[in-house]
Amino acid sequence: MKINKFAVAIFAATVLFSSCKKSSPETTSPEEPTPTSNSLYSVWVTTAAGSSYLLTADNLMKDTLLTAANNQGIDITSHLPAAFYAIYAYAYEGKYYLSNDGTRFSQFEVVNSKSWKETNNYAFPGNFYLGKVLKDISTKDEMVMTKTAGTTNKTKNVLEQPIYFMNVNNLTINKTIGIEIPMITFNPKTPEGKDHNPYIVPTSFTQRGDKLFVGHKYRSNETRKDIIDTAYMYVCDYPSLANGKIIKDARGGFAAGHWEVQTLTFTDDNKDLYVVTKKTDAATYGLLRIKSGQTTFDPDYFFDLKDYNVFSNNISQVQKLGDGKVYISPFVIDPANKKIVADLRILVGGGESKTTMNFMENGKLYDVFKTDESKWYVYEYDPAKNSVKRGAEIDPGISQVYHLNKLR
Template sequence: MFSITQVKKLALPMLSLGAALTFTSCSEDDDTKNAGTQGDQFVMSLAIQGSNNTFTYYTVPFADVMTGSLSAQGKGIEQPGYFDFTQIGNTIYSIGGLDDVNVVGITKTATGELQQLGNISFANSLSDIIQADANTLVAVEMSSNSNMVKFHTINANTVTVTSTKQHPVSNLTNLSAPSYSGMRISGNQLFLSYYISDPTTFATPHTNEAQVAVYSYPALEFQKVISDTRTGPAGGFNTKTGLIKDEQGNIYALSNSNPANGYSQTTKKGGILRIASGQTTFDQNYFFDVEAVTGGKNISHLKYLGNGKALAEINAEANANQARWSDGPLKTAIVDLNAKIVTYINGLPQHAGNGRRLAALQDGNAVYMAIPEGNGIYVYKIDTQNHTATKGAEVQANFVAGFSKL
């Protein structure tokens, strides 16, 4: 779906922070050695660049992320290559990208050590995995190498595929291959957002509407594509937050057409649309004009927190001034989806993103993020009620690809 050159250009803006950090970690044959104890509740997936410019990811447990220095040295689960991390329930799913088409679950043993669970592979790298229920996951495979959109139902307890359903890309578009941007299940429907990107040049010439495909669930039968011209396509390159869902089952579609997140043009203002719970059309009575509230700025990343609130990473530059693929500069805020209010976080520096899924851990009224600052990377603990942030430990890595708690 994308080349390694493109991923490096977008996903790794912080490579200059560390030339080649070398750690000694356990091998895959001994992946629970020094992999944590019962008191190590925080888990971070640290990306380390080697001398040959390739990356290795170390998923490492920590008892405290607010003091001292955090390193992968001598512990953790090691995975060379390119990986995306997402936590669902008590499992972290490591999704391989580029030449790696495997998915591995990372869980804790009864004694608090990290262990790998399952190992499944696919024809192409998965675009994403989401939770359907306590025991079931749904994964989607969308690649420019295939004319099919493939859904895989996965047993969450064993990390094994239980069924696969595929549909032709022509259901979604007669243009070049669609690029994944988000997926959510609400009631008996699965919603899939996408945008059109040339698989060779990555140009995005079609930005005049938001499009979401609707499938039945659990049958995963294609139903229709819904569109809305009030804003442009939902989501962006590799952010995976084109769609979020609240407790009532309302689906929100985030649109920005940010050059910093892969768009070659912007033709509509950024905003947030809604699909009301139980409906399969865009709610014409709801539009969150993000640019009007932020003074012409757009949300790059969005993580739903609860009670109608979401954590947002907002690009500090208007689209016309953004450097393409830069994923920045970003300011962090809390967004009230109901009141349509944006409140910026105090005490958090303006920063660059990693050009990929936002690595942020929600823990009650706190959100933990690893933020590049100066020549280092530091954990910040965000108080989502008071809109303040406290600086924590320094992280010894090129960037943080995942932030979890088990």
């Protein structure tokens, strides 16, 4: 594992406050807490052969092995055209929602922790893969979501992006609204002089007060790679969608992320909005900010994360930890003060975070790390104590963990 000098210095400063003793992962197992009544957690894994399973547990912190062997896992391979479609799936209010074949959108429920069944579905008239879920707008009964790609209207020079308000009780669409994101007017070229013929990929949807902020980036139809190192954000009134405008900032690269369910923007307790940025030519990241009540990027704020191996192996879900801190894998960050609080790779004793989805419960973060010894474990991180506890081990025969979810 490569850990840079910045992370080591941060760890040296914080270890005195950590309740986790410096030891190998094998000696950091916690005492087994009493499971919460009726709790159900799931771990979405994929094997090297391409099979996908849901491994369920009533207690992720129990010292046990979660495995698909002997029919202990729920085989969901047949519901997916490819294992990577976990990135087009979402756990919401205790049920899974996933794109099956590009039009059929399905609702699944885990039954007795041993199987799952399709409880409903909706057939879109055209191409559909689940994109972003607008958590700020969604309610218990209505999931607000987008699809991965809208339609480029070359006549109007806009991306027409639909937003669906889905009734999760009967899987019908209550309403659909459409935003129109203006495209660039210049014509970028490849180094060989070819036309990139760029298209827009929405990377985030954030509703804050009476405004909707839509982060997006440009990709090339010629190379199928990200182009233009500028963060673009479409801002409009919400819910009217009126008074739309484009704001942009070139200090950190494009608005990071892709069109699948992970969201790389977040608001803090002051309602300041932070946007993760990324350079096209290197895996270097940064943070921009739009202050509360403002609709432009803060010219006095940029947190350059180029010296930190953020999202080293996987684009994970950003999690707000409370008390001004946020988890941008594998680091705990204080964005307002531009500080790295902890490197979880050090706290867990070596390894890398390996999920696209993690979750918070009772003020604690739950994520999966693959250790330097190639063992997979669930870890609980306590932001208040800046400490970790090791929980369940995951079958070593898997090749990837996608989701770590609490279903109830």
